[in-house]
Amino acid sequence: MILHTxxxxxxxxxxxxxxxxxxxxxxxxxxxxxxxxxxxxxxxQLATIDTAEEIxxxxxxxxxxxxxxxxxLEALCERFLSHxxxxxxxxxxxxxxxxxxxxxxxxPVRDRIVAVYGEWTGxxxxxxxxxxxxxxxxxxxxxxQLTFELNAMLAEANGVYLLTGDPRAFDMARRGIAERVERxxx
Amino acid sequence: MILHTxxxxxxxxxxxxxxxxxxxxxxxxxxxxxxxxxxxxxxxQLATIDTAEEIxxxxxxxxxxxxxxxxxLEALCERFLSHxxxxxxxxxxxxxxxxxxxxxxxxPVRDRIVAVYGEWTGxxxxxxxxxxxxxxxxxxxxxxQLTFELNAMLAEANGVYLLTGDPRAFDMARRGIAERVERxxx
DNA sequence: GGACAATACGAACGTTCGTGCTAGCCTGTC
DNA sequence: GACAGGCTAGCACGAACGTTCGTATTGTCC
Numbered sequence: 001m002i003l004h005t006x007x008x009x010x011x012x013x014x015x016x017x018x019x020x021x022x023x024x025x026x027x028x029x030x031x032x033x034x035x036x037x038x039x040x041x042x043x044x045q046l047a048t049i050d051t052a053e054e055i056x057x058x059x060x061x062x063x064x065x066x067x068x069x070x071x072x073l074e075a076l077c078e079r080f081l082s083h084x085x086x087x088x089x090x091x092x093x094x095x096x097x098x099x100x101x102x103x104x105x106x107x108p109v110r111d112r113i114v115a116v117y118g119e120w121t122g123x124x125x126x127x128x129x130x131x132x133x134x135x136x137x138x139x140x141x142x143x144x145q146l147t148f149e150l151n152a153m154l155a156e157a158n159g160v161y162l163l164t165g166d167p168r169a170f171d172m173a174r175r176g177i178a179e180r181v182e183r184x185x186x
Numbered sequence: 187m188i189l190h191t192x193x194x195x196x197x198x199x200x201x202x203x204x205x206x207x208x209x210x211x212x213x214x215x216x217x218x219x220x221x222x223x224x225x226x227x228x229x230x231q232l233a234t235i236d237t238a239e240e241i242x243x244x245x246x247x248x249x250x251x252x253x254x255x256x257x258x259l260e261a262l263c264e265r266f267l268s269h270x271x272x273x274x275x276x277x278x279x280x281x282x283x284x285x286x287x288x289x290x291x292x293x294p295v296r297d298r299i300v301a302v303y304g305e306w307t308g309x310x311x312x313x314x315x316x317x318x319x320x321x322x323x324x325x326x327x328x329x330x331q332l333t334f335e336l337n338a339m340l341a342e343a344n345g346v347y348l349l350t351g352d353p354r355a356f357d358m359a360r361r362g363i364a365e366r367v368e369r370x371x372x
Numbered sequence: 373g374g375a376c377a378a379t380a381c382g383a384a385c386g387t388t389c390g391t392g393c394t395a396g397c398c399t400g401t402c
Numbered sequence: 403g404a405c406a407g408g409c410t411a412g413c414a415c416g417a418a419c420g421t422t423c424g425t426a427t428t429g430t431c432c
Binding site: 215216217218219220222223 | 378379380381382383
């Protein structure tokens with residue numbers, strides 16, 4: 001319960017702005033009582049990232065991984081957009097928020113975020129490659145390049161929606177992604 | 187000098203993490219002496235945004251605005267990538283960093299960032315429209331859609347480069363942008 | 373030369389930060 | 403019914419936060 005609250009709070013206040021006192025107030029606990037669970041703020045941050053990853057896996061990855069190849073690629077994109085749209089976290093994608101905050105601050109927390117980013121793009125790339133092997137996407141497309149472009153539109157939809165509140169950001173991402181994937185089809 | 191330091195610092199520590207004490211230490215001034223210039227932290231943040239905007243205008247906009255139509259569109263993209271690559275701000279694009287930080291925190295500082303974002307995308311859209319009028323881009327393309335996709339790749343290049351340090355992020359953005367614009371050409 | 377605004381300073385305010393230490397309360401085991 | 407272990411709260415700490423105050427130094431105009 002603590003960590004779920006922490007993950008939700010961190011997407012709004014940031015992983016650094018997530019303070020022990022604020023989290024204690026939000027959960028109805030005392031600062032010291034809550035603190036005893038983690039031992040340090042950094043441990044709390046790492047545990048929060050783990051929890052966010054679990055939520056993300058359950059909500060985005062698991063449904064999409066039931067598909068394969070091109071369908072998986074499209075499902076991953078769609079589940080991501082839906083994830084942001086349904087406001088599972090009030091501050092949109094947890095990892096987009098954390099990445100922007102920590103990208104210039106070395107340390108184990110940042111390393112953890114970089115690792116999660118790598119897993120995500122790796123998943124997209126693998127889907128592209130599988131789709132190519134199945135003949136659903138042209139073999140001449142560079143998986144890393146396609147992944148970059150798709151992920152860019154996903155991240156931009158997340159960012160624009162949070163900044164402007166305009167849900168058309170999702171429409172533009174969906175349209176851009178659909179056209180881009182279609183163009184990569186054989 | 188204070189504000190230039192503030193803008194540089196804010197891309198690393200965030201606009202909120204930019205503390206008066208830290209900025210005073212960085213500039214060699216006393217906290218109170220520095221504080222007197224602004225009267226409040228919020229005023230300091232707003233002044234910092236103004237300064238960042240000036241730097242950005244000088245470094246990105248001014249050179250690109252000498253072109254027109256499609257050339258202007260491409261120059262805006264290229265200058266942006268170059269701006270990040272040259273590390274004018276150590277934390278990449280000032281406004282990408284600020285937008286990610288403030289997207290869920292209402293107030294005048296956030297409003298200011300939203301306004302700057304609107305100016306930037308408006309500039310891209312206008313370039314697209316002019317290019318269409320000049321027959322350099324197909325009239326059937328939706329300027330907002332194309333702007334969304336191009337800006338997505340710019341922002342992603344900024345984000346990926348900061349997170350991974352891999353300059354290939356710029357290459358992928360350049361390639362994606364070139365192909366996307368070419369596809370929009372008549 | 374003296375009044376005046378601008379600029380910088382050190383010291384202190386109250387608050388919140390992360391982090392310890394200590395004591396009490398549950399719950400389950402013998 | 404005693405006892406042990408895991409949670410939790412209370413309290414205190416040093417540091418840093420934004421902010422305010424009084425004051426010392428400057429440079430400019432009369």
